[in-house]
Amino acid sequence: GAVVSQHPSRVICKSGTSVKIECRSLDFQATTMFWYRQFPKKSLMLMATSNEGSKATYEQGVEKDKFLINHASLTLSTLTVTSAHPEDSSFYICSARDRGKGYTFGSGTRLTVV
Amino acid sequence: AQSVTQLDSQVPVFEEAPVELRCNYSSSVSVYLFWYVQYPNQGLQLLLKYLSGSTLVKGINGFEAEFNKSQTSFHLRKPSVHISDTAEYFCAVSDQSRTYDKVIFGPGTSLSVIP
Numbered sequence: 406g407a408v409v410s411q412h413p414s415r416v417i418c419k420s421g422t423s424v425k426i427e428c429r430s431l432d433f434q435a436t437t438m439f440w441y442r443q444f445p446k447k448s449l450m451l452m453a454t455s456n457e458g459s460k461a462t463y464e465q466g467v468e469k470d471k472f473l474i475n476h477a478s479l480t481l482s483t484l485t486v487t488s489a490h491p492e493d494s495s496f497y498i499c500s501a502r503d504r505g506k507g508y509t510f511g512s513g514t515r516l517t518v519v
Numbered sequence: 520a521q522s523v524t525q526l527d528s529q530v531p532v533f534e535e536a537p538v539e540l541r542c543n544y545s546s547s548v549s550v551y552l553f554w555y556v557q558y559p560n561q562g563l564q565l566l567l568k569y570l571s572g573s574t575l576v577k578g579i580n581g582f583e584a585e586f587n588k589s590q591t592s593f594h595l596r597k598p599s600v601h602i603s604d605t606a607e608y609f610c611a612v613s614d615q616s617r618t619y620d621k622v623i624f625g626p627g628t629s630l631s632v633i634p
Contacts, residue, residue, distance in 0.1 A: 411562070439621055448609060449563075449624045498562055500622065508553070508613070508622050512562035 407433050407503035411511025418489055418518055426484045426514045428499030434479035435501035439508075440472075443496040455482040489518045521546040521612045523625035531631045532600055540595040540628045542584075542610030549615040552593040553622065554584055557607045566608075569593065570615075580604070605632045 408431040418424050428438055436457045441449040453474050454462040461474035471493075473485040482501075486493050494517050500510040522545045532538045544550065551570050555563040567578025574586040584595045593610060608628045614620040 441624075446629075448626045451621050451623070454621055496560075500563075507565055507568055508611075509565070510555070510563040513560075515560065 407501075407507070407509040409435075409499065409501050409509045409511045411499055411514055413514060414512060415515045416517070418516070420490050420518055421488055423485055423487045424489055424516060426486075426497055426499075426516075428482045428484070428501070428511050430480045430501045430503075430509075433501075433503050435482075435503075436479060438476060438482040438499055438501045440474060440482075440484050441498045441500065443498060443513075445496075449498060452484075457482075486516065489516070491518045494518045521548075521550060521614065521623050523610050523612050523623055525608075525610055525625040525628045527628050528626065529629045529631065531633055533633050534602055535599045537598050538596065538600050538604075538630065540608050540610075540630065542593045542595065542625060544591050544593065544610070544612045546591075546612060546614070550612045551615050552584075552586060553611040553613075554578065554582070554593070554595050555609045555611060555624075556580075557609065557627075559606075563609065566595070600630075600632050602632050602634060605630060 410429045412427045438455040440452045443449050452467045455474045455476040457476045476482040498513045500508045503509050524543045553568045554566040567576045569576050569586045577583045582597050610625040611622045613622045
């Protein structure tokens with residue numbers, strides 16, 4: 406089946422630094438990937454749609470300069486949280502549309518900014 | 520735009536009892552429907568999906584869901600739950616007319632199976 410690998414699973418960084426999260430489709434090509442943010446005991450909020458070879462499409466209210474998305478190949482999308490602050494601490498999850506018209510999700514990244 | 524409602528935020532149920540988790544959606548277009556399960560500190564696992572065809576969809580771990588277009592519902596059911604079913608369950612929808620449309624999630628239902 407379709408597999409999406411997300412790395413790292415956990416990261417702790419200092420306030421003001423940047424953190425990069427990788428999302429890879431291992432056995433299929435993903436022209437489109439999605440990035441979600443999940444607050445504790447809350448649902449998943451779509452942040453942006455990542456398109457291979459073009460700019461990402463951000464949802465309303467999501468800061469483009471804070472959350473940089475790059476989709477340089479058909480199997481890799483990255484989310485960089487720039488100048489991270491404690492309020493950016495959250496669970497970030499990526500997903501990709503697979504061949505079976507389903508959406509496969511990564512295992513998530515727990516970001517803690519101290 | 521689509522939206523998803525899960526009326527029950529928490530559902531406690533005794534082990535081996537049946538359970539139904541409710542999901543209603545709102546959309547002006549035809550949609551794909553999904554149920555995902557999330558265990559603590561983990562990503563999402565697809566339980567089942569409705570794309571077209573039979574309105575009764577069977578998924579993994581003994582779960583099934585029925586698509587009801589007139590009631591715009593996609594309720595999830597399991598005839599006998601296990602302790603290991605304790606998790607967060609999300610109903611989700613995407614626009615059927617767009618190949619790579621985003622998935623919109625409901626608020627989630629926390630299922631707690633009581634021994």
